[in-house]
Amino acid sequence: MISDLFIIHYLQRFQAVCFTVELHGRVYSIGTGTPLFRIVLHKDIPKKELLASTSLALGEAYMRKDLEIEGDLFTALRAFLSQTDQFALDRSAFASLFHPSESEAAQKEQVSSHYDLGNDFYRLWLDPSMSYSCAYFRTESDTLAEAQRNKVHYILQKLHPEKGMSLLDIGCGWGYLLTEAALWCGLRGRGCTLSREQWKTGQAHIAKLGLADRVRVELTDYRELPKEGLTYDRLVSVGMLEHVGRDNYPLYMKTAASLLKEGGLFLLHFIDGQGEAENNPWMRKYIFPGGTLPSPREILSLAADCGFHVLDVESLRRHYEKTLLCWYRNFEAHREEILAMKGETFVRMWELYLCGCAAAFSVGHIDVHQVLMTKGINNALPMTRWY
Numbered sequence: 001m002i003s004d005l006f007i008i009h010y011l012q013r014f015q016a017v018c019f020t021v022e023l024h025g026r027v028y029s030i031g032t033g034t035p036l037f038r039i040v041l042h043k044d045i046p047k048k049e050l051l052a053s054t055s056l057a058l059g060e061a062y063m064r065k066d067l068e069i070e071g072d073l074f075t076a077l078r079a080f081l082s083q084t085d086q087f088a089l090d091r092s093a094f095a096s097l098f099h100p101s102e103s104e105a106a107q108k109e110q111v112s113s114h115y116d117l118g119n120d121f122y123r124l125w126l127d128p129s130m131s132y133s134c135a136y137f138r139t140e141s142d143t144l145a146e147a148q149r150n151k152v153h154y155i156l157q158k159l160h161p162e163k164g165m166s167l168l169d170i171g172c173g174w175g176y177l178l179t180e181a182a183l184w185c186g187l188r189g190r191g192c193t194l195s196r197e198q199w200k201t202g203q204a205h206i207a208k209l210g211l212a213d214r215v216r217v218e219l220t221d222y223r224e225l226p227k228e229g230l231t232y233d234r235l236v237s238v239g240m241l242e243h244v245g246r247d248n249y250p251l252y253m254k255t256a257a258s259l260l261k262e263g264g265l266f267l268l269h270f271i272d273g274q275g276e277a278e279n280n281p282w283m284r285k286y287i288f289p290g291g292t293l294p295s296p297r298e299i300l301s302l303a304a305d306c307g308f309h310v311l312d313v314e315s316l317r318r319h320y321e322k323t324l325l326c327w328y329r330n331f332e333a334h335r336e337e338i339l340a341m342k343g344e345t346f347v348r349m350w351e352l353y354l355c356g357c358a359a360a361f362s363v364g365h366i367d368v369h370q371v372l373m374t375k376g377i378n379n380a381l382p383m384t385r386w387y
Contacts, residue, residue: 037071054087059282078359102245110290115195125330130174133239134320161185165233171240175202241270308373324358
């Protein structure tokens with residue numbers, strides 16, 4: 001009973017919203033008003049775990065099915081993430097998670113742990129382009145596939161491309177942006193990735209479209225590229241900066257500058273946080289080992305240090321919330337297939353990840369920005385962004 005009283009007492013700190021908790025046959029009410037959801041605890045969560053990390057303790061309990069949510073998962077996670085000031089976190093207990101190796105070998109392994117889960121898995125819930133980053137919804141009725149195409153074309157428009165220009169995509173994923181750049185803008189594209197699964201599929205897609213003479217994807221680290229001495233007219237990087245590691249941000253920006261021609265344009269698209277402190281050991285442990293979110297001020301400061309002139313900064317936060325909810329619905333539509341493929345713990349982990357990230361964007365806990373910049377001054381560009 002003492003244990004019961006602690007968990008209920010602990011959850012009372014989230015009383016800004018109303019919900020109920022069922023434990024050992026008793027139902028407790030948290031907050032005032034009409035309950036938005038119910039937490040069913042099949043097994044107690046140790047006090048030590050809750051006080052070490054709220055996100056890890058509750059997340060692991062959900063994965064084990066010791067904790068279940070009756071009601072909408074997104075609503076429940078949004079309620080908790082709107083009160084992250086009430087989360088407990090003993091940073092010293094998670095030093096290895098918050099400060100992993102940022103070597104090339106370690107980062108290749110970290111990237112592989114997430115992106116090499118199998119193309120058959122990702123194909124079930126991503127859109128046909130296999131785009132795994134924030135989409136751009138021009139209208140409420142846009143499908144996920146339309147919104148992903150919108151995103152790629154929006155990025156290319158911002159880059160003000162001219163036929164025959166060269167484009168480098170750092171962290172190119174399955175290569176959709178590169179093939180669209182070749183087909184839609186007449187660019188010559190090159191991409192790099194650390195994911196073997198993405199590289200294999202990208203190669204096959206390029207060959208199928210007959211673009212092998214204009215587009216290539218390579219399985220290599222971005223840090224290897226400057227050794228070739230090549231430079232490009234345009235540079236893009238979408239959803240890759242989050243895997244670089246905080247200590248490597250200066251190197252990343254210097255590398256980008258060295259790969260871009262004078263006056264060239266660079267569009268950097270990345271998820272970010274307001275601060276520079278890591279605070280989600282569950283995400284680090286289970287979803288993105290080594291993943292680190294920069295703050296906008298870090299990147300803008302480094303951009304200036306590396307000779308970039310920032311033209312535009314745009315938030316797509318609400319677009320990412322909607323993107324994640326589309327992925328979650330697709331994931332749930334194929335739940336039984338994924339269950340047979342990966343098992344229930346994995347399925348519950350990914351439900352928590354997709355819904356939790358959507359909720360985090362919804363409450364503004366995290367954001368996503370596109371930063372458009374030039375290397376040096378370029379006065380030949382149109383004077384407005386809406387070119």
